[in-house]
Amino acid sequence: MPVSARERVAHVVRRLSMAPHAAIAVDLPDTDAAIARALDLSGAAATPLAMAPPDGSAKPDVRAIVEPIAWWLERMQQADRMVEERLTWFWHDHFATSVVKVREPYLMNRQHLTLRTHASGNFADLLKAVARDPAMLVYLDGITNAVDERNENFGRECLELFTMGRDSGYTQDDVVAASRAFTGWVVDLPGRPFSPRLERVTGVQPWDSVFVARRHDAGVKTLLGVTGQFDLDGALDVILGHPATATFVARKLYRELVGLDPDDAVVASLAKGFARDYEILPLVTEIVQRPEFTSDDAVRAKVRTPVEKLVGIRQAAGGKSRPGGGAVIARALRAMAYVPFVPPNVGGFPKGRRLLGPGNLVHTFDLVAAAGTAPESHDGAGALAALGVFDVSATTRKVLDEQRDPQQRFALAVASPEYAVT
Amino acid sequence: MSGRQVSRRRFLTGLGVGATAAVAAGYGLTVWGDGGAGRASSSAGRRATPATLGGRDDRTLVVLELGGGNDGLNTVVPTADPAYRALRPTLGVSNAIALDDEIGLHPELAKLAARYHDGHVAIVEGIGYPDPDLSHFASLGYWWSGVPGESGGVGWLGRYLDGTVGAADPLAGISIGPVPSPALLGTQSFATSIADASGLQPTLPAWVGGTDGGDVDDLVAAWGGFAPASPDPRTLMGEVQQAIAHTVLARRGLDRDLAGFRPTGSTSVTGSLALAARLVASDRPPRVVYVSGLGDFDTHQGQAQRQPVLLRDLDAGLDSFFATVEAAGRADRALVMTVSEFGRRPGENGSGTDHGTAAPHFLIGSGVKGGRYGAPPSLTALDPHGNPVATTDFRSLYATVLAGWLDVDPFAVLGRGAGFGPLPVLT
Numbered sequence: 001m002p003v004s005a006r007e008r009v010a011h012v013v014r015r016l017s018m019a020p021h022a023a024i025a026v027d028l029p030d031t032d033a034a035i036a037r038a039l040d041l042s043g044a045a046a047t048p049l050a051m052a053p054p055d056g057s058a059k060p061d062v063r064a065i066v067e068p069i070a071w072w073l074e075r076m077q078q079a080d081r082m083v084e085e086r087l088t089w090f091w092h093d094h095f096a097t098s099v100v101k102v103r104e105p106y107l108m109n110r111q112h113l114t115l116r117t118h119a120s121g122n123f124a125d126l127l128k129a130v131a132r133d134p135a136m137l138v139y140l141d142g143i144t145n146a147v148d149e150r151n152e153n154f155g156r157e158c159l160e161l162f163t164m165g166r167d168s169g170y171t172q173d174d175v176v177a178a179s180r181a182f183t184g185w186v187v188d189l190p191g192r193p194f195s196p197r198l199e200r201v202t203g204v205q206p207w208d209s210v211f212v213a214r215r216h217d218a219g220v221k222t223l224l225g226v227t228g229q230f231d232l233d234g235a236l237d238v239i240l241g242h243p244a245t246a247t248f249v250a251r252k253l254y255r256e257l258v259g260l261d262p263d264d265a266v267v268a269s270l271a272k273g274f275a276r277d278y279e280i281l282p283l284v285t286e287i288v289q290r291p292e293f294t295s296d297d298a299v300r301a302k303v304r305t306p307v308e309k310l311v312g313i314r315q316a317a318g319g320k321s322r323p324g325g326g327a328v329i330a331r332a333l334r335a336m337a338y339v340p341f342v343p344p345n346v347g348g349f350p351k352g353r354r355l356l357g358p359g360n361l362v363h364t365f366d367l368v369a370a371a372g373t374a375p376e377s378h379d380g381a382g383a384l385a386a387l388g389v390f391d392v393s394a395t396t397r398k399v400l401d402e403q404r405d406p407q408q409r410f411a412l413a414v415a416s417p418e419y420a421v422t
Numbered sequence: 423m424s425g426r427q428v429s430r431r432r433f434l435t436g437l438g439v440g441a442t443a444a445v446a447a448g449y450g451l452t453v454w455g456d457g458g459a460g461r462a463s464s465s466a467g468r469r470a471t472p473a474t475l476g477g478r479d480d481r482t483l484v485v486l487e488l489g490g491g492n493d494g495l496n497t498v499v500p501t502a503d504p505a506y507r508a509l510r511p512t513l514g515v516s517n518a519i520a521l522d523d524e525i526g527l528h529p530e531l532a533k534l535a536a537r538y539h540d541g542h543v544a545i546v547e548g549i550g551y552p553d554p555d556l557s558h559f560a561s562l563g564y565w566w567s568g569v570p571g572e573s574g575g576v577g578w579l580g581r582y583l584d585g586t587v588g589a590a591d592p593l594a595g596i597s598i599g600p601v602p603s604p605a606l607l608g609t610q611s612f613a614t615s616i617a618d619a620s621g622l623q624p625t626l627p628a629w630v631g632g633t634d635g636g637d638v639d640d641l642v643a644a645w646g647g648f649a650p651a652s653p654d655p656r657t658l659m660g661e662v663q664q665a666i667a668h669t670v671l672a673r674r675g676l677d678r679d680l681a682g683f684r685p686t687g688s689t690s691v692t693g694s695l696a697l698a699a700r701l702v703a704s705d706r707p708p709r710v711v712y713v714s715g716l717g718d719f720d721t722h723q724g725q726a727q728r729q730p731v732l733l734r735d736l737d738a739g740l741d742s743f744f745a746t747v748e749a750a751g752r753a754d755r756a757l758v759m760t761v762s763e764f765g766r767r768p769g770e771n772g773s774g775t776d777h778g779t780a781a782p783h784f785l786i787g788s789g790v791k792g793g794r795y796g797a798p799p800s801l802t803a804l805d806p807h808g809n810p811v812a813t814t815d816f817r818s819l820y821a822t823v824l825a826g827w828l829d830v831d832p833f834a835v836l837g838r839g840a841g842f843g844p845l846p847v848l849t
Binding site: 156359396 | 489490556557558559560597600601602604614615616617618620622623624625626627629630631637641642644645647648649650658659661662663665666668669672673715718720722723770771772773774776777807
């Protein structure tokens, strides 16, 4: 099926944001304008969700995570600073951290703000911020990593998932060296027995992370062939200096935005520029200005995630949400392993064709509850246009046109093949 | 198989599934691939499995994946080994349920221990693979593919399904968990994935007609219309269309198999195992059920608090699973096998344990010759990273169930290799 000009513009908007933004997409003249619109970060940053820090006297209430989830899903629909939404989600998936282990929604919200702050900024700054982020220190056990009790969890995942990637030349010895360098960071968890003394000795504020020198392994380490008395930032600088890191991140971001596997030469060129200063927005800009990004092959090359589907449904319905739909949606997202702040493991959310299992496909219907009522439509094309889909196959059009009830037509449009991809 | 039972294949052919499912031939791989995240599979991944393996279709293999890497050392405890107590000064289990004078089970596995004493549990010790990789994702990939060093392609059970049912039966292999298990990924076969114990039942708001089950069925029927007669397999859209057609067919079959089933169980473990039990007890049992999402066994920290909860849920889930299949008179049809990407390191890291290598696994069912197989790895001759050296290749575990339970040539599925073969576990 040839790609229409309108679908191509909608493609740009979808890939560079977390929502279809159908009303905006139809007004943009071409893909250049769509790229400029999505990358426009000139407006004020979103006012973050303020969560009061718990005083530690009560057990953490994990269910309070619904507050940042609701805030985030609402934010994804907004039409300003679009690319920040795409990148904030990308980094959450990249630095996957789950409230199921962290237990404290307040810390998850703080991590979210860290990701959001650095989303389009500098990867080296982002990495260093995440490495000392309280939620991450709890999630990958940095807080128990000490000179006499080394814990390899963060060290291994940092090399494998956050920076260099698998089969890029590091060994188990490098995992150990990095883990040693990362020792000494703890989080002041109010209510825990150690908290008052930690605050007295270090001056740390409740819920902040702090470096405790006597827990740190100050010895000499050899990491990736470089020898020194590395601490956290020192080790991260060595890792950032390894060419595999820029290559891994550039390739992953290319796949996220373009939806295709890049040629090695393209990755090498992107990585060379990225490695110079690790600035994220210039890398994004370079990727999306490549011809592949707007090529026919890239359009609808990705499987749409449940979160993207949900945000599109809410946007199509004008953001109205039917009271009571929340429980159904939460159950569906849980069943599909797609609850924000609850990635199934440190590898992030399932992606690609693993989202096309029968269980996942039927639960797409459940997400319709997010609409409250179907947006007005007279035919199948209209129902899909509300969801930001403009090129429709003859088969899909026929099924939707035959459906007389507009509510059922909308439900079918949500579960259509066209809306399953992006 | 009793006379009133219809073979699954005949049943599905009667529904007209055979003809449509044949269209699925060749789609399995592309529909379930992981989107390019892993390394492409090489020789074994592309190895064509002849659809001539035969095998039995009246028994079910239920695989339980303990994701994250279960600590085998505290699951099957070497109670008599002084090295164990030295390596586990704080996390060591001191009140294991004795199975003999060498080993005991974790105290939260009391029902499993009773089943062991009844002779229905085989413990295979020291399972791993050569040149261990301590990455979750690499190691899981090898366990899924059944080929050490290879991940991202066809799964070992996908190859089994390719060679036995091919595209004829989408309910011969069922995956329970939030994402389809890559172990079931085949080139011709198409296994069905069920996200949770609710089966393949959508929930629609009342304004779409969700309160009336008939409307849901009508809507799902209309949904099936999205798949054209011959979707283009070269496009992602074509794959989606085929997956929708497949889902509609699978749902129709499951409606029969699960008629009257209401999900029970207070945890995802008990819920998933209740669903698995019901599938085993149906008139058309699947050949394979693969259950994942059974908890986070990656106990780097807080292991003394976390592992007991995980094992307690597992023990309760297994007990209710066997209670259901025994009550249905189908105890002789079910074999449960545990898998996990690796064991954990014998040495403690403080309050937990890091990624390790060899671990014991269980084969459970009335067809099992209970007892101990394989060999416990030495705790005094650890590898340079402080991990035990495996004594038994994980493909021996696979070969055991392929040959002894599913009744196919294990080497046609796993390839021929030195160092592994079936263990004499199954009668």
